[in-house]
Amino acid sequence: MDVKPRKSPRQARAKATVDAIIEGTIQVLLDEGYESFTTARVAERAGVSVGTLYQYYPNKAALAVAVVDRCCEEFLIAFENALDERRCTTLDDCIRALVDFAFVSHHVTPERHRCVLELAPRLGVADRTEVVRKTAVKVLESTLRRHADEIAPEIDMTVAATMIETTMEALAHRAVMTDPAQTQNDSLAKEATRLITLYLFTGK
Known part of the structure; x- marks a missing residue:
């Protein structure tokens, strides 16, 4: 089709x-x-x-694919803006911005997020979401390298960017797919912040 x-x-x-x-x-x-x-x-x-x-x-499939493309585009623009170096002057700023983006601000609402997750593989355009994932990892790696002097010396920036993106994506996706209310739960955001902070600052 x-x-x-x-x-x-x-x-x-x-x-x-x-x-x-x-x-x-x-x-x-x-x-x-x-x-x-x-x-x-x-x-x-x-x-x-x-x-x-x-x-x-x-046809309606083309409409649905247009929705996937639009949501992916909006996500990346908002993600890059959230981690813009003019806003994130310290590593703490970046971690707060990342967690806020994933669990608080909802630049792509949980409902739309879930819609994209369900539609992309069904319509054969899962590659769109994979491009988003890879781009997000690159943005994260660039952000970490800007703050290398604040990060534990044994941390590999490329691996760290992949680890953080994978962790945040998994947490956000699980919340969106099973219980969207979790994305508004302060405790989830706090624990995600603590997880990333301990990892980057201590290397453990």
């Missing part, structure tokens, strides 16, 4: 239309699930005609 967009918006009005379609798709997916949602329901929610929708997306 073709899941590629038929065309990309170029003008501001067209971009606004596509944004409305994608947001409408997210809302319908969350309300009705992938099996039940239709392009007609998306068009209705987005406030556009079905014909307009089909100018950009050939």
Whole structure:
């Protein structure tokens, strides 16, 4: 099945239309699930005609893939901003920003996060989420290297970045998939902060 967009918006009005379609798709997916949602329901929610929708997306699978792509893009932009060196001047700042990003701020809401986790493998686009993971590891490694003088000397920065990303991803995913309320639990954020801090500062 073709899941590629038929065309990309170029003008501001067209971009606004596509944004409305994608947001409408997210809302319908969350309300009705992938099996039940239709392009007609998306068009209705987005406030556009079905014909307009089909100018950009050939079918509902293409709409769902567009949602995965949009959420992945938004995640990476927010993640890079959260660990921006102008905001994270110390390693403590970076750890707090990382934990806040994963468990507090919800730049991608738990509901949308869960939607992406379920849809990506089903639609054969799990490679999109793998690109996100690899990019996040690179951002983390760069962040750690900026603060190498604050980190235990025996820590391998590349390994540490992978370890931290894997740990945070696993905690966030488990919470999102089993009990989204856990992502709002202060104790989980505190324990994650302590875990990362002890690892980086003591090397244990």
